[in-house]
Amino acid sequence: MNHNLILGLSVLGASLGFYLVPFCKQAILLVVMMGVVGISTGMLDTGCNVLILDIWRGEAAPHLQALHFTFALGAVLAPLLAKLALGSAVPSENHTVADMSNHSELTLPPAADLEVIFGIPANKNLLWTYAFIGTYNLVMLFFFIVLFFQKIPSQEKMKEAAQKSRTAKYQNALLGLLFIFFFFYVGAEVTYGSYVFSFGTLHAGMSESQAAGLNSAFWGTFAACRGMAICFATCLHPGTMIVLSNAGSLISSLLLVIFNKNHICLWVATAVYGASMATTFPSGVAWIEQYMTIKGKSASLFVIGASLGEMVLPVVVGSLQGKYPHLPGILYVSLGSAIATGVLFPIMYKLATAPLDSKIQESRKSEDQKALLSTSRFNDEDEDDYGEEGAEEEWNKVDFEMSDMMRNSGIETSRKILRESPTEISSQFLSNNIPFTSSLVITSNSLVMPLPLDREKND
Numbered sequence: 001m002n003h004n005l006i007l008g009l010s011v012l013g014a015s016l017g018f019y020l021v022p023f024c025k026q027a028i029l030l031v032v033m034m035g036v037v038g039i040s041t042g043m044l045d046t047g048c049n050v051l052i053l054d055i056w057r058g059e060a061a062p063h064l065q066a067l068h069f070t071f072a073l074g075a076v077l078a079p080l081l082a083k084l085a086l087g088s089a090v091p092s093e094n095h096t097v098a099d100m101s102n103h104s105e106l107t108l109p110p111a112a113d114l115e116v117i118f119g120i121p122a123n124k125n126l127l128w129t130y131a132f133i134g135t136y137n138l139v140m141l142f143f144f145i146v147l148f149f150q151k152i153p154s155q156e157k158m159k160e161a162a163q164k165s166r167t168a169k170y171q172n173a174l175l176g177l178l179f180i181f182f183f184f185y186v187g188a189e190v191t192y193g194s195y196v197f198s199f200g201t202l203h204a205g206m207s208e209s210q211a212a213g214l215n216s217a218f219w220g221t222f223a224a225c226r227g228m229a230i231c232f233a234t235c236l237h238p239g240t241m242i243v244l245s246n247a248g249s250l251i252s253s254l255l256l257v258i259f260n261k262n263h264i265c266l267w268v269a270t271a272v273y274g275a276s277m278a279t280t281f282p283s284g285v286a287w288i289e290q291y292m293t294i295k296g297k298s299a300s301l302f303v304i305g306a307s308l309g310e311m312v313l314p315v316v317v318g319s320l321q322g323k324y325p326h327l328p329g330i331l332y333v334s335l336g337s338a339i340a341t342g343v344l345f346p347i348m349y350k351l352a353t354a355p356l357d358s359k360i361q362e363s364r365k366s367e368d369q370k371a372l373l374s375t376s377r378f379n380d381e382d383e384d385d386y387g388e389e390g391a392e393e394e395w396n397k398v399d400f401e402m403s404d405m406m407r408n409s410g411i412e413t414s415r416k417i418l419r420e421s422p423t424e425i426s427s428q429f430l431s432n433n434i435p436f437t438s439s440l441v442i443t444s445n446s447l448v449m450p451l452p453l454d455r456e457k458n459d
Contacts, residue, residue: 002148003047003050003051003054004144004145004147004148005144005148006043006047007043007044007047007048007051007144008141008144008145008148009043010040010041010043010044010047011040011044011137011138011140011141011144012040012137012138012141013036013037013039013040014036014037014040014041014044014134014137015134015135015137015138015141016036016134017033017034017036017037017040017134018037018130018131018133018134018137019130019131019134020033021033021034021037021130022121022126022127022130022131023118023119023120023121024117024118025116025117025118025119026116026117029117029118042303042307045303046296046299046300046303047296048067049064049067049285049294049299049302049303050294050295050296050299052064052067053285053289053294053299057289058289058290060286060289061233061234061238061282061283061286062230062231062233062234064233064282064283064285064286065226065229065230065232065233065279065282065283066230067282068226068281068282069223069226069227069229069230071226072219072222072223072226072227072278073223073227075219075222075223076219076220076223078133081129081132081133084125084129167292167293167356169351169354169355169356170351170352170354171292173351174288174291174292174348174351174352175298175301177344177347177348177351178284178288178301178302178305178348179301179302179304179305180305180340180344181284181305181340181341181344181345181348182281182284182302182303182305182306182309183305183306183308183309183312184309184313184336184337184340184341184344185277185280185281185284185306185309185337185341186281186305186306186307186309186310187306187308187309187310187312187313187314187337188249188277188309188313188333188334188337188338189222189277190309190310190313190314191313191314191317191330191333191334192218192273192277192330192334193215193218193219193222194314195314195317195318195321195330196211196214196215196218196270196330197211197212197214197215198211198321199211199328199330199331200214200215200266202321202325203260203261203326203328204260204261204263204266205261206263210263214266214267214270217267217270217271217274218270218271218273218274219274220274221271221272221274221275221278222274222275222277222278223278224275224278225274225275225276225278225279226278226279226282229241229278229279229282229283232279233279233282233283233286237287238283238284238286238287238290239283239287239349241279241283242279242280242283242284242287242345243345244276245276245277245278245279245280245283246276246280246338246341246342246345247276247342248272248273248275248276249273249276249277249280249334249337249338249341249342250335250338250339250342251272252269252270252272252273252276253269253273253331253334253335253337253338254335254338255268255269256269256270256273256328256331256334256335257328257331257332257335260328260331273334280341281306284302285299285302288352290352291352291353292352313333313337316329316333317329317330317333320332320333
């Protein structure tokens with residue numbers, strides 16, 4: 001599908017979901033609306049990465065960092081909007097046990113109107129917050145519509161056809177390992193950001209304000225380092241950034257496990273951990289693009305692995321906190337994820353840099369030839385007035401150059417022969433049994449004509 005079309009439809013689905021979420025009064029309907037938002041944002045996450053790789057190719061690293069910086073910036077600003085909305089929430093009524101016991105008598109009949117399913121929320125600020133986010137998405141939809149109706153110039157088609165498709169030797173193994181890599185990385189990122197508040201209050205003995213500050217330190221350094229990574233990506237290779245990120249994550253998570261009740265160490269290690277986690281995902285996408293061509297299916301595989309990590313690891317931490325409340329389960333999961341990503345990346349690098357087989361190289365050559373042929377076709381379409389006359393002129397030019405080369409070679413050989421004595425010439429021809437043809441005479445009329453006379457004298 002057209003990139004701008006599918007991204008526009010995703011933005012439209014997300015905006016509709018945001019508009020309808022505050023009006024839902026039934027849990028099942030709220031689940032459906034949040035599912036629509038989740039599907040739409042998942043398509044946006046995948047499509048934006050593929051679109052950037054298609055536009056900038058080998059120079060996509062800074063642009064990928066900028067894209068994911070906007071994700072982090074939204075993660076910082078959206079809770080602030082929600083806090084402003086929920087801060088003036090209307091307090092809910094206190095129901096007694098007797099009221100709850102009579103709940104069955106107060107239930108409405110099945111033939112209730114739509115007000116049971118949809119209704120205006122009591123908190124108007126919450127309604128305006130969702131309406132603001134939905135309107136913002138509709139504004140973005142306008143830009144995708146404009147891009148959809150723009151035609152791609154022929155030069156862009158030529159550029160796309162001439163691009164070489166990169167193929168790694170162990171392509172499927174690389175995709176599988178990247179799936180696991182992003183599973184642990186994104187899972188650890190979301191898990192730590194979700195549970196650091198409860199960890200600070202329940203395990204480290206922090207107050208609620210201190211725990212909220214710890215949470216802000218993590219996401220603040222996360223967003224700030226993603227912003228700075230836009231500049232770092234212009235001078236550092238993606239692989240180097242991944243190694244630095246893995247090292248920072250491993251060291252900071254290890255310090256968190258060792259000094260899990262020291263408040264100063266928690267603040268410093270949490271800030272370092274957020275900064276280290278910031279650049280891994282965009283750097284990973286830019287790194288694999290150097291070794292293989294990333295299409296929609298490959299990018300969706302990365303995002304699926306990241307989404308599964310967001311789903312599975314928080315559940316693991318929640319179960320650990322329920323069964324072993326005295327243990328810092330969130331820190332153990334973070335350390336295990338850092339070890340997993342630190343071990344997986346050298347293996348992926350070894351597989352990505354493995355030399356290609358001869359069959360794969362031949363297939364890549366054939367693909368390059370097809371790309372060159374397609375570019376020549378685009379040239380023919382763009383230059384229709386050139387036609388067959390231009391082709392004939394090219395062939396005539398080639399024939400003229402070939403004749404010049406033959407004439408020059410004939411002149412040089414005739415000069416060498418004329419410098420030699422008649423006896424050397426005759427003995428050379430007789431010893432080598434080379435018949436004296438008229439090709440030399442044809443190529444150079446003025447200089448090679450005396451040769452038959454000398455030959456007759458020698459005979």
